[in-house]
Ligand SMILES: Cc1cc2nc3c(=O)[nH]c(=O)nc-3n(C[C@H](O)[C@H](O)[C@H](O)COP(=O)(O)OP(=O)(O)OC[C@H]3O[C@@H](n4cnc5c(N)ncnc54)[C@H](O)[C@@H]3O)c2cc1C
């Protein structure tokens with residue numbers, strides 16, 4: 001072969017590679033653009049603020065104090081009516097509630113993975129007085145302009161404590177919230193959500209009811225026909241707990257980029273390996289390492305505290321960059337405190353004054369947070385997540401300073417603090 005022919009051959013090969021790479025990039029951009037266009041077309045005519053996904057992609061995050069982003073889609077509570085209830089699992093312990101706005105006005109966008117905060121009036125067991133409770137529930141479907149969906153698991157008394165009262169809000173939903181019931185709901189919020197502009201393949205890791213925000217992400221990606229490869233690892237005890245089984249399987253059948261890996265920790269005799277589930281045992285890092293190809297992924301993890309506390313550090317230890325791991329716990333978990341900024345040590349005893357209750361107490365270093373201190377004094381404080389996510393416990397500081405045990409997920413208004421994740425840094429007066 002002459003030098004000229006050889007040079008031409010090499011040149012052609014390099015050119016071919018460049019053309020292939022550019023074509024691949026363009027096809028990804030076209031798919032993303034088509035998805036945004038579709039989203040814009042769906043919401044453009046309906047969004048009350050005139051936003052479209054194309055000019056403001058799914059941004060309803062309510063984080064003005066921290067990021068300068070726009071505020072919540074509505075302030076305070078908005079009334080919704082339950083249009084439909086659907087039991088989602090064999091044990092009948094998870095129920096989806098489809099919510100439509102009572103005013104009939106179109107719903108604003110949210111980011112897949114975000115949650116709603118509910119203010120509920122729950123009657124006491126005798127049915128006389130009502131108690132107000134605030135709880136967060138993840139949106140479990142893709143963003144739609146006509147309705148929202150949440151999927152709620154009934155929470156029993158903890159194992160070994162049969163005399164303890166069962167979960168207040170979840171049982172209230174299951175037992176009393178029927179089609180036609182009205183609910184007071186705060187706007188979607190939360191920082192655990194899909195990175196819409198990401199390029200990396202996605203790994204969703206769900207334990208039990210932790211699948212709800214990941215379902216929202218999965219349904220959105222399917223709706224967009226997003227070109228990214230998506231893995232869903234889903235751990236439950238057995239088929240009785242396996243929610244939306246047919247839906248998940250049909251998503252995988254119809255989307256070649258989706259891969260479903262289900263783990264049953266305690267399969268029953270009727271559960272069929274290879275059909276109902278792919279792996280027996282708990283979902284762990286070894287399974288991820290065995291199953292995933294080499295390369296970089298974006299991980300989204302949501303599950304019970306023991307799973308999170310085991311998996312998230314294991315992902316980091318196996319070399320996944322922290323910015324590629326997104327996670328959320330449904331409540332207080334030691335994991336949320338793992339990356340916390342160190343609290344400011346209080347060197348001298350400090351006094352906490354609750355001005356509206358007329359109480360002054362010495363800070364108790366054994367207390368976990370100002371929320372706990374207030375509750376110990378019999379002071380009524382709204383709380384939902386108790387983990388800095390929902391903003392329910394936000395309280396005005398009249399004087400003094402607080403230390404945060406972790407970075408708040410909810411918005412914090414100037415001059416306010418989230419009691420559930422703060423301790424006093426100086427003598428303090430709170431508007432409580
Ligand atoms: C961001 C976020 C998103 C969430 N998304 C979802 C979701 O999509 N789906 C979902 O189902 N959940 C979700 N959750 C969890 C949900 O918010 C509630 O925490 C959950 O439903 C339990 O609330 P509850 O009022 O039923 O239970 P609680 O009344 O708060 O009780 C919790 C547990 O404590 C026990 N208990 C109560 N009193 C006592 C006592 N005196 N002694 C001993 N034990 C006691 C109860 O029996 C129960 O086991 C989410 C949470 C967060 C923070």
Ligand code: FES
Pocket residue numbers: 382383384385386387388389390391392393394410418419420421
């Ligand atoms: S209780 Fe949710 S932020 Fe404090």
